[in-house]
Amino acid sequence: MKIFKLIIESFRFAWGALKQNLLRTTLSLLGVTIGIFAIIAVFTLVDSLERSIKDSLSFLDANNLDIRRFPYEFGPDIPWWEYIKRPYTNYEEYEFLKKNLKNAEGITIFAVTGGETVKYESSSYTDVSLFGIAHTHQDVYDVASDVAEGRYFTAAESYTAKNVAMIGHLIAEKLFPRGDAIGKELKIKGLKYIVIAVMEEEGEGIFGDTGNDESIFIPYQSFKKIYYSGRNRGVETLVSVKGSPEDFGLVELEAEITGLLRTKRGLKPKEKNDFSVNRQDAIMNIIGSTFDVIGIAGWAIGGFSILVGGFGIANIMFVSVRERTNIIGIQKSLGAKNFFILFQFLFEAIFLSLIGGGVGLLLVWLLSLLSLGTLDLVLTFGNVVLGLGVAGIIGVISGIVPALMAARLDPVIAIRTTG
Template sequence: MIHFVKQIWESLRFAMQALKANLTRTILSLLGVTVGIFAIIAVFTLVDSLEKNIKSSFSFLGSNVVTVNRFSFGGGGPDYPWWKYFRRPYNNYSEYVFLKDKLKNAEAVAFFAGANTVIQHASNSYQGSNIQGVSFTYQDVYDLPLQEGRFFTELEVNSSRNVAIIGTKISETLFPGQSPLGKEIKMKGGKFVVIGLFEEEGEGIFDIASKDQSCLIPYGSFTKLYYVGNNGIEPSIAVKGKEEDIGMIALENELIGLLRVKRGLKPTQEDNFSLNKSEFIMNTIGSIFDVIGIAGWVIGGFSILVGGFGIANIMFVSVKERTNIIGIQKSLGAKNYFILSQFLFEAIFLSLIGGIAGILIVFLITFIPVGTLDLTLSLKNIILGLGVSSAIGVVSGIVPATLAARLDPVEAIRSV
């Protein structure tokens, strides 16, 4: 075993010496691999960063959540039956209470409705705020990290108190340099006391309202400001599934059964509601970026192919130049695997150096600011780049290394 390790080490040393001795040739050979790995890893880094940013923009949909609405997320196209969905009934508060009491496969159930409005304090105003009236259980369905203050108490929600939780953008506009807690804001003529401040969420790649622009108030307080129901604002019912319910199949089936009972639908009647999973949008986004990822492989694949041929060509030249040395080594007792590993390691090193250079370029690019997009080179992509580089080295070097290992020592020594 020790003898084998020593021979491997000697192979590594010979390979490094050969690469140093022909530095210009080495640099030219690894350019193809560098460009190929750069193209692939750059595309994957961009795709991963875009996907992460877009999915975070849709984080308001929640995780493992089913939403009951009239319309389906996946609708559209000329054959979409809009007239059916428009005729469907709106969700109502009694359905929320019914589901909250009856559902066994749900972690939590929430009821909410939203609108855009102007929020004021003294002479300051914030336009385009996303105001939502929510049930007390809203905090159990959606993640609501607070920077300051607290969520509503059950008493505040049930008694429709005029209290509010606001986002950081609203706070900075209305109360610059101050804490908003305990201060009063105005919406639609109603006065509300701020009891909480959301943690800053930051901007997404799309112009979607984040928690930074949101304002939560109790659902009862919301109905004082807006008309909710048929021909008014459409409320939603959100149901959070249990972790053990993979795909939320059991929850979905139970929801359908209970809603049909509550709405008095006959067995022959079709559902007059849609169950929208947050995973639908996430999976759609993922499938789009899978296609972009394939395009990245195609783009980088051509460069890597050229780089692989370049390395193979250099290795053939290297074998030809060192035929005499190979003959001497074999006459002194060097085994075939020693010669094979010597040239194979040389090809792998050459390819790895090119791959590392490509990854390093991508890493440097991640420091360039690209608007709201946060470019991040993940460990997965680094490992992928090194793995592809190694594979190209093996494929490019195996044939020249095998030819070198099979050389006859006498004929090799006699070659000039």
């Protein structure tokens, strides 16, 4: 009850000081407001961007390992030009791994190239992403569930390199506006492909990308007829393996892949691997690290404003102590303890700082209401707590010295002070 009474009394003094010197207090709190706004606005933007990007990369799985020439994270052990000399992963290695892997739940081989043009009669669609995938692709990426109309291609069509295609929503909408795409013949690189499926609509992504809406999927063996296993025009083949959830960290699967592929390529025990086994969650880690750097920049930008705001609050509190010295003397003469005086002024500083921080958070919330296309800004509870926490800490730091000065005043001298 005594603590509650103390808080109420301190709040009354703080509110009185705010009303009495509204313009001075507002200008002093402006630094805290701008600082909190800058920091939390950057964090909100970073969190929203990171969430949107990771959502767009939701097909990546922490239980998948990718086999290719290059690692997703370059290390100092091998210079980048040595990676270029490595051989491409090929279909024979995919078949070898599929036959011999014991710890894999699925395996696929695929390649992709962009900027292609697909034609139907007198109509054409440009800037198409062309994927060559194995029939087993659905075991790793569950692409078959994304088929809105038609069917996924069969194992026989995959092995015999049939010219069949699954097309994206936008391609089907442009070339077949009447919705009769299934069974029609497209031309890709001069070759005819029969449409067997139309993919579900994904919509526009954060960077204006359209995902699979502008993609075409054909059997990998059919893709080879155009690009010859990825060795022509720099199209690289990638093998992706899905591990078991019981294999924590995919340690057993990675070791098995490494051993089998070294055997297949005839590498001697002392020779280094001429391939990389990459974890797909490494891409997420790289994205997270990038946004961490942006977050640090946000702290740097907002830190200067908060520093100015802290000096402003400290100035208010020093002035407040000087103006209320007589009142402090009266309070002490009536039995007020040093702790009461200390808490009173410290609470006032924290209260003022929280007002500035609250206004900054309000501005961020208003910013989040603006329409930014596909980017959905969300002021999270965590960022609200962070903003108020930083404001509270600034209040403590700014008010502790004036509060100690007020608490240590001699009551006799203070009561004689006229202001």
